Amino acid sequence: MEYVGTALAEMTMPQISPLAGEPIDRSDAERLAGVLKALADPARLRLLSLIQSAPEGEACVCDLTAPLGLSQPTVSHHLRILTEAGLLEREKRGVWAYYRLVPAAIATIAELLTPPRKRATKKAAR
Amino acid sequence: MEYVGTALAEMTMPQISPLAGEPIDRSDAERLAGVLKALADPARLRLLSLIQSAPEGEACVCDLTAPLGLSQPTVSHHLRILTEAGLLEREKRGVWAYYRLVPAAIATIAELLTPPRKRATKKAAR
DNA sequence: TGCGGATATGCAGGCGAATCGATGGTGTTG
DNA sequence: CAACACCATCGATTCGCCTGCATATCCGCA
Numbered sequence: 001m002e003y004v005g006t007a008l009a010e011m012t013m014p015q016i017s018p019l020a021g022e023p024i025d026r027s028d029a030e031r032l033a034g035v036l037k038a039l040a041d042p043a044r045l046r047l048l049s050l051i052q053s054a055p056e057g058e059a060c061v062c063d064l065t066a067p068l069g070l071s072q073p074t075v076s077h078h079l080r081i082l083t084e085a086g087l088l089e090r091e092k093r094g095v096w097a098y099y100r101l102v103p104a105a106i107a108t109i110a111e112l113l114t115p116p117r118k119r120a121t122k123k124a125a126r
Numbered sequence: 127m128e129y130v131g132t133a134l135a136e137m138t139m140p141q142i143s144p145l146a147g148e149p150i151d152r153s154d155a156e157r158l159a160g161v162l163k164a165l166a167d168p169a170r171l172r173l174l175s176l177i178q179s180a181p182e183g184e185a186c187v188c189d190l191t192a193p194l195g196l197s198q199p200t201v202s203h204h205l206r207i208l209t210e211a212g213l214l215e216r217e218k219r220g221v222w223a224y225y226r227l228v229p230a231a232i233a234t235i236a237e238l239l240t241p242p243r244k245r246a247t248k249k250a251a252r
Numbered sequence: 253t254g255c256g257g258a259t260a261t262g263c264a265g266g267c268g269a270a271t272c273g274a275t276g277g278t279g280t281t282g
Numbered sequence: 283c284a285a286c287a288c289c290a291t292c293g294a295t296t297c298g299c300c301t302g303c304a305t306a307t308c309c310g311c312a
Contacts, residue, residue, distance in 0.1 A: 037163075045162075046155045061289060070272090169301095203261090203300080218308090
């Protein structure tokens with residue numbers, strides 16, 4: 001029921017790339033899908049984006065509700081999902097809860113999605 | 127409410143990266159979320175993986191139902207989602223429908239997710 | 253032309269998720 | 283100490299999606 005947590009770390013090894021080598025097994029697929037599911041929401045993508053581009057690379061809930069146009073509980077909910085997926089880290093300072101990206105986590109996902117390292121060079125044009 | 131189709135192509139460009147530069151807007155977030163949503167399912171990740179690792183890099187539905195343990199209609203459904211998201215392409219030869227990856231699409235996603243880290247280093251480079 | 257196999261589509265049940273209002277906990281400030 | 287601001291959790295509602303079964307469509311072959 002609850003989210004993956006450190007799922008990324010557990011499958012962190014580069015070779016598991018679902019798009020290289022041989023087929024991934026059920027459990028790896030489920031863990032990766034869990035993290036991707038955390039990402040696959042417009043509100044959460046915008047949250048990551050907002051946090052990343054905020055001064056100091058961090059932001060608290062009160063800075064995020066307005067730009068998103070969502071209620072505070074909803075924003076808290078999304079931040080929770082992202083944090084449990086390992087994509088954000090939370091630090092409470094006084095009354096405020098500051099969130100910041102975990103760059104390694106996102107990099108890991110990007111890497112998992114990157115097809116075989118045989119750079120497909122030519123296609124990029126246009 | 128069909129899926130995104132060529133959504134990736136439309137935001138294909140590097141600067142739109144949600145994790146670099148400035149916050150992405152609502153529509154870009156929705157398009158990217160749409161594609162990620164297509165990816166964020168264990169069955170579909172395994173489908174991509176199976177197809178990629180099949181001989182010739184292609185496979186037809188009848189080859190995929192058994193390894194997945196899902197019914198044929200369900201597999202067709204997932205393939206449809208992936209195709210409409212631009213991640214797969216379909217070619218019908220005779221009675222069979224062959225599916226293969228669209229490497230550029232996956233590469234684009236990976237790139238969109240790659241944080242500034244990798245290339246930016248605003249303070250360091252140059 | 254008619255039959256059979258390979259895919260796609262329609263329909264429906266059931267589970268999970270997004271959202272909000274209300275509530276409770278906790279630190280800050282007057 | 284009391285009032286207030288920030289944030290997380292709870293309960294309820296609505297909505298979308300995964301899945302299978304039944305059926306329709308398409309194509310090659312006899």
